Every structure is written in structure tokens, then in C-alpha cells.
Amino acid sequence: MKRNKSDLLDLTQPEQCCDATTGCDFDGSLRNVVTEPIYVQKVYDAALFNLQGLRTIAGQGFRPRLPVGSRILRVIDIRCKKFFNPADIKDPKNLTVTPETEISGADFVKCGDKDVKVIGPDGTRSERLVFVDTTDCDEEDRGTPIFGTQNIKITGNVIVEIDILYTDDCGERCRATLTANVPVAPINDPLILTNFFQLCLPSVFEGAFLPRFTEFCNIACETRLATQNITRDLMVNPETGAVRGNLLVSLCVTCEKKIVVPVQLCVLSTGFPQLAAEIAPICETFPSLFPRQIDESNEKHGCALGQEDLDPID
Known part of the structure; x- marks a missing residue:
């Protein structure tokens, strides 16, 4: 029997989602668990805030256009997500959150007239050095409180999608998805959110750093019709x-602030x-x-010192 060439092709649709592989495996036994020193940043204090x-938005245009003579019967679903242009990270339409923070009870360390910023876990200069005389609280083995005011500036657009059921001029019912790139906070008219916070600072004298x-911060959005009435809010x-x-x-913002110090754990x-x-x-x-571990307790590679290695030579 002659086989059709198309039978050799894999016509299976590729999966749209995936599961990650970390490479980490633990069989439940503690025999393979060892102690390791790591050089990381330790969080000494943190505070989480939810702002909204x-x-x-009035008269926002949507695409695509409906057939002439159509009438919207029902809104099935309405969704919102932030806009981001991967081809231009500085696109003013990208929905961004920019925190601006001032503190009292301590000072940001400066070089000239600029704050000293160091590299954070994100690989950018996202951390600022803080100094205050912590002597009084050090004597009580406690932290020194600092206070701050934060203004969060939001700029950019969101993508709104509306699933609708409509009828055309022939009376046939159809479904469609309306989409719009909505400017919720232009650069010349940003949305400003303000909050206040307190953090606890460890000693500035007892460590090398x-x-x-x-x-x-991260931002999400939710949306609905302005008056929850199709006739008033959706015009064809x-x-x-x-x-x-x-x-x-609604713009929903989550922000977290931390006091961190490099440590070895x-x-x-x-x-x-x-x-x-x-x-x-x-x-x-x-x-x-x-590289392989090189500490003195690693006997697997014959590098550990036994008692015979410590005996003096006659």
C-alpha cells in the first residue's frame, strides 16, 4: 500500500501554554541536603500598599465598525489590560508607574546633588543608600524608624475589549469583540496617587554596608460602562x-518598599x-x-584534611 506523504506530517496543533522546568529536584530525603553560604540581600523591613x-472616558472610539443599521443588544464581557509596546520601552503610550519618594528621619546618601544608587536584584540601579544616626536605638537592640511620603505618577494607555451581542439591519443576531487603545493618563495629565509609610532601619554602624x-510597583486595570446602561454608554x-x-x-496599583542590606547567609x-x-x-x-564545591568538608574529591594530614612529620 502506497503511503500518502501527508500521513508523515504531524498536524497536531502546538500548545499555546507551557510548564516551566527549574532543574531543582528533592526526593524528600535529608541525606542529600547540605549547608551552603550565599551572598545575597536580606530584607530588614518591608511595607506593602494597595492604591487605586x-x-x-467619554466618547471613546472602538474597532471594528459594525454593519450599517446595527443595534447592540447585550454586553457579554468587558476586559481591560495595560498597554505595552515591546518595540519601544519609552513609548509614551506604555502604561507606567513612577514612584517619587521623600523621607524624613533619615537622609538619602548623595554624591553632589544626586542620590547614590546601587545595583539591585533587578540588575538596575534601583536602590538608594540611607543614613541616619542609629546610636540610640542600637543601644536598645531595636531599629530606628524613618517616615516617608510617596507620590505615584501613572501615565499611559490601557487596552479595553468588549464582547457584545448585536443585531444587524436584517435582524440576525451576531457576536463581535470591540477593541480600543484608551489613553487613561497622558504625560501632560498624569494620575497622581499619594500615600505615607514608615519603615524600620537597622544599625548603620554594625555592618560593612x-x-x-x-x-x-505593578499596575492593573478594571473597567465597566460609565453608567452601566448600554443605550447611554454605547452609541452606534x-x-x-x-x-x-x-x-x-479603575487603575489598581500595588507597591512595596523595602530596607535591604547585603549579607552572607x-x-x-x-x-x-x-x-x-x-x-x-x-x-x-x-x-x-x-565549579565544584571546594570547602574542606568535601571529601568526595579527596581534598579534605584527615587527622593523618595534621600529624607532624618526624
Whole structure:
């Protein structure tokens, strides 16, 4: 029987989602768990804040246009997500959150007239050095409080999608998704949210590093029709089919502030991650990505010192 060439093709649709592989495995036994020293940043104090702002949008245009003579019967669903242009990180339409913070009870360390910023875990200069005389609270083995005011500036656009059920001029019911790129906070008219906070500072004298202040935020959005009435909030031009809508957009912001200090910690570890190569190997051996442990307790490689190594030579 002659096989059709199309039978050899894999016509399975690729999955749209995936599961990650970390390379970390723990069999539940503590025999393979060892202590490891790591050099990281320790969080000495942190505060979390949830803020929200509202924007009303009037006469926003949506795409696509509906057939001439259409009438919207029902809104099935309405969704909102932040806009981001991966081709231009400085696109003014990108929905961004910019925190501006002032503190009292302490000072940001400066070089000239600029704050000294150091590299944070995100790989950017996102941490500022903080100094205050902590002598009084050091004597009580407690932290020194500092206070701050934060103004959060929001600029950019959101994407709004509305699933509707409409009827055309022939009376047939159809479904459609209306989409709009909505400017909720232009650069010349940003949305400003303000909050106040208190953080606890460790000693500036008992460590090799000054404490660091860092903050980061994330933003999401929710939207609905301005008056929750289809007739008033969604208008269809009977001649062109163009759709315009009135919206109420909620901007939901989560911000966290931390006081961190570089430290060396001892942690329990099961070793380095081990990933299986996804390409059939041709080479017999491949180089490692991390060096082997070299501490004196590692007897596996014959580098540990036994008692006989410590005996004096006659």
C-alpha cells in the first residue's frame, strides 16, 4: 500500500501554554541536603500598599465598525489590560508607574546633588543608600524608624475589549469583540496617587554596608460602562456603524518598599540545578556551568584534611 506523504506530517496543533522546568529536584530525603553560604540581600523591613485611581472616558472610539443599521443588544464581557509596546520601552503610550519618594528621619546618601544608587536584584540601579544616626536605638537592640511620603505618577494607555451581542439591519443576531487603545493618563495629565509609610532601619554602624531603600510597583486595570446602561454608554452611528463608548476605568496599583542590606547567609541546599539537554549529543562530554564545591568538608574529591594530614612529620 502506497503511503500518502501527508500521513508523515504531524498536524497536531502546538500548545499555546507551557510548564516551566527549574532543574531543582528533592526526593524528600535529608541525606542529600547540605549547608551552603550565599551572598545575597536580606530584607530588614518591608511595607506593602494597595492604591487605586479612577478615570472617566467619554466618547471613546472602538474597532471594528459594525454593519450599517446595527443595534447592540447585550454586553457579554468587558476586559481591560495595560498597554505595552515591546518595540519601544519609552513609548509614551506604555502604561507606567513612577514612584517619587521623600523621607524624613533619615537622609538619602548623595554624591553632589544626586542620590547614590546601587545595583539591585533587578540588575538596575534601583536602590538608594540611607543614613541616619542609629546610636540610640542600637543601644536598645531595636531599629530606628524613618517616615516617608510617596507620590505615584501613572501615565499611559490601557487596552479595553468588549464582547457584545448585536443585531444587524436584517435582524440576525451576531457576536463581535470591540477593541480600543484608551489613553487613561497622558504625560501632560498624569494620575497622581499619594500615600505615607514608615519603615524600620537597622544599625548603620554594625555592618560593612549602609542600609538600602528600594521600591517597586505593578499596575492593573478594571473597567465597566460609565453608567452601566448600554443605550447611554454605547452609541452606534446608524450611517457608518462606528461605535463610541463611555467608560469608567479603575487603575489598581500595588507597591512595596523595602530596607535591604547585603549579607552572607547559611542555607540548606540540595545542590545545583540539573537540566537534561534537549539536543541529542555528539560530543562525549560537555563542560559544566558551575565549579565544584571546594570547602574542606568535601571529601568526595579527596581534598579534605584527615587527622593523618595534621600529624607532624618526624
